[in-house]
Amino acid sequence: MRRMLFLILFELKKILNRKKALLFLLALNIVPLVASLALIVAYVKFKGFGFGEVQFSVLHEIVKGLFTAHFKLFAFIAPFFLALVVGDSFSTELSRGYMKMLLLTPVRRWQVITAKTLAIMLFLLLAVCLGGFFLQADLLVARSLTQASGVLPANALPDALNIDISKPLYLVSTSSAFQLLVLTFVGNLMLIGFFIVFALFFESAILMSFTSLSALMGVHTFYLIASSLLNKIDVWYESAAKWCFTRHLDELFSVNTIETILENRGNLLTDNIFTAWQSSLGWAVLFYAIAVLLFSRRQILH
Amino acid sequence: MNAEMSAITVSRLCKNFGRKQVLKGLDFSVPLNTIAGFLGPNGAGKTTTMRMLLGLIPGIDGEITMLSHTMPGGRTIALEEIGAVVENPAFIESMSAYENLYWFGSLYKPLTDQRIFEVIEMVGLKDAARQRFGTFSTGMKQRLGVAFGILHRPKLLILDEPTSGMDPAGRVHMREILTRIHDEEKTSIFLSSHLLDEVQRLCNYVVIIDNGRCVKQGYVSELLSGHSERWEIRVVDEDAAKTRELLAAMHEAVIDINQGPRGLVVSLQTGKSAEVNSGLIKAGVRVVALIPLEASLEETFIKLTGNGVSVGGGA
Numbered sequence: 001m002r003r004m005l006f007l008i009l010f011e012l013k014k015i016l017n018r019k020k021a022l023l024f025l026l027a028l029n030i031v032p033l034v035a036s037l038a039l040i041v042a043y044v045k046f047k048g049f050g051f052g053e054v055q056f057s058v059l060h061e062i063v064k065g066l067f068t069a070h071f072k073l074f075a076f077i078a079p080f081f082l083a084l085v086v087g088d089s090f091s092t093e094l095s096r097g098y099m100k101m102l103l104l105t106p107v108r109r110w111q112v113i114t115a116k117t118l119a120i121m122l123f124l125l126l127a128v129c130l131g132g133f134f135l136q137a138d139l140l141v142a143r144s145l146t147q148a149s150g151v152l153p154a155n156a157l158p159d160a161l162n163i164d165i166s167k168p169l170y171l172v173s174t175s176s177a178f179q180l181l182v183l184t185f186v187g188n189l190m191l192i193g194f195f196i197v198f199a200l201f202f203e204s205a206i207l208m209s210f211t212s213l214s215a216l217m218g219v220h221t222f223y224l225i226a227s228s229l230l231n232k233i234d235v236w237y238e239s240a241a242k243w244c245f246t247r248h249l250d251e252l253f254s255v256n257t258i259e260t261i262l263e264n265r266g267n268l269l270t271d272n273i274f275t276a277w278q279s280s281l282g283w284a285v286l287f288y289a290i291a292v293l294l295f296s297r298r299q300i301l302h
Numbered sequence: 303m304n305a306e307m308s309a310i311t312v313s314r315l316c317k318n319f320g321r322k323q324v325l326k327g328l329d330f331s332v333p334l335n336t337i338a339g340f341l342g343p344n345g346a347g348k349t350t351t352m353r354m355l356l357g358l359i360p361g362i363d364g365e366i367t368m369l370s371h372t373m374p375g376g377r378t379i380a381l382e383e384i385g386a387v388v389e390n391p392a393f394i395e396s397m398s399a400y401e402n403l404y405w406f407g408s409l410y411k412p413l414t415d416q417r418i419f420e421v422i423e424m425v426g427l428k429d430a431a432r433q434r435f436g437t438f439s440t441g442m443k444q445r446l447g448v449a450f451g452i453l454h455r456p457k458l459l460i461l462d463e464p465t466s467g468m469d470p471a472g473r474v475h476m477r478e479i480l481t482r483i484h485d486e487e488k489t490s491i492f493l494s495s496h497l498l499d500e501v502q503r504l505c506n507y508v509v510i511i512d513n514g515r516c517v518k519q520g521y522v523s524e525l526l527s528g529h530s531e532r533w534e535i536r537v538v539d540e541d542a543a544k545t546r547e548l549l550a551a552m553h554e555a556v557i558d559i560n561q562g563p564r565g566l567v568v569s570l571q572t573g574k575s576a577e578v579n580s581g582l583i584k585a586g587v588r589v590v591a592l593i594p595l596e597a598s599l600e601e602t603f604i605k606l607t608g609n610g611v612s613v614g615g616g617a
Binding site for chain 2: 006013014017097101106300301
């Protein structure tokens with residue numbers, strides 16, 4: 001157990017030691033980072049002009065857009081970075097011989113896979129939390145902008161302000177933001193598993209990333225386009241696509257899902273969202289099991 | 303030899319790479335408290351055997367017992383007492399020697415800083431302890447590999463080509479380190495090499511394999527005891543022909559005479575060297591030097607492995 005914890009720490013240290021890691025963390029959270037800057041500038045500026053200029057509804061739209069953009073973009077670019085991180089942790093270590101050194105010590109092979117997987121998960125969690133942190137900061141600034149502007153006094157009644165009651169009074173609730181972060185994390189877990197299976201076949205991180213991303217896109221395209229066309233030939237294609245793992249990803253990161261959670265119309269336990277993230281977890285476990293099986297038979301030749 | 307007394311016992315070990323049969327029922331055992339050399343021509347299956355011992359190649363067809371733990375079930379327990387040094391050890395380049403030893407070594411058991419620095423000093427890397435691994439020379443890398451192997455005070459140290467790519471001074475240093483580890487920490491050592499003179503200088507036990515089978519194993523002294531004494535005799539140039547005649551006449555002492563690069567190389571019956579020398583001097587030959595040529599493993603090796611030439615490469 002102590003050995004396992006140590007191994008996870010070691011793997012995390014190796015990931016964070018690379019200069020790439022910092023770049024990934026920044027690039028993945030570019031939207032909230034830039035937005036933070038923009039909002040701070042806005043705050044300073046409006047403060048100087050004596051407040052009162054920011055409409056609640058406008059700010060509401062902006063913040064909602066910011067959240068949607070962040071989660072959509074995160075879901076879109078995370079695979080590219082994750083593929084490289086996984087590639088570095090597995091393929092590069094295989095080719096450089098670090099893996100061999102690890103396996104000379106009395107650690108079991110499944111422990112190596114598990115420690116690496118957990119370390120990459122922690123890295124992803126760090127990326128997600130960093131985004132969450134900046135989004136939260138954005139929210140704070142935005143809230144203080146509206147409240148200080150006098151458009152929405154902290155304890156005012158909505159009808160007195162002539163605001164449409166069907167719209168929420170707050171910008172984005174903390175619980176929605178938190179649920180979206182969880183969703184991002186869980187959805188990407190499956191991709192980590194998918195990449196690890198690929199990484200065991202390659203000894204070059206770049207080649208591995210390229211191939212696995214191509215495969216991912218291929219599968220996704222099949223589900224998205226080809227299945228609807230091929231469906232007309234045989235319904236089998238449609239049912240195959242329904243079980244395809246990228247379908248669940250698509251569902252998880254659709255604008256629709258993000259907006260449903262943002263507007264508090266649904267949460268993680270809502271039917272289709274629940275099914276999607278449960279299946280994505282299931283796929284993650286499956287990929288992990290395949291990776292362990294493959295790696296336990298792998299010959300380490302250099 | 304029973305399993306309790308031996309450091310490594312391998313029996314009926316087979317391994318195929320595709321259609322090529324690399325190990326064909328390999329059998330050998332290495333006693334405890336020896337420095338054992340593992341010899342064989344290229345492609346004989348040395349590296350494959352080493353990897354199977356360390357569990358880098360899973361799926362063992364045959365039996366491997368190390369320190370009385372059967373592989374692969376006892377691998378984890380066995381490896382806690384075994385140090386391994388592979389060819390071209392790969393540590394993390396951006397970390398220092400100390401950090402590398404700390405992180406990799408702690409996977410064996412918790413380490414104290416004192417032990418890490420003790421080992422670093424033992425392999426002569428004291429000045430480079432805080433230097434990044436990426437800036438190390440080949441010799442330094444190999445020495446750090448040895449440091450990693452002995453960090454947890456193993457009972458058995460397994461080394462794969464420990465001196466490959468090192469310069470002569472580095473080799474001498476490596477031999478000193480290994481002898482010191484063997485003496486001070488009571489570690490049994492098992493090393494593979496194809497440098498025969500090195501194995502002869504360092505090891506007291508050898509296992510010779512060829513073509514996937516063990517062809518000879520035993521203590522070096524026993525292996526070499528069958529040899530006659532060999533001497534190189536250097537005389538003043540004018541006396542060369544006379545010396546040859548004289549030697550040819552000494553039937554009871556001289557077995558064989560050959561022309562060496564700088565003198566005559568003669569094989570003598572054991573213990574007859576003084577007699578031959580005095581015979582030559584009495585006959586007025588000006589003997590410049592009488593140099594004993596140590597019996598070498600090379601002959602045994604080449605005799606056993608069929609000229610040492612074989613088809614195939616290292617796996």
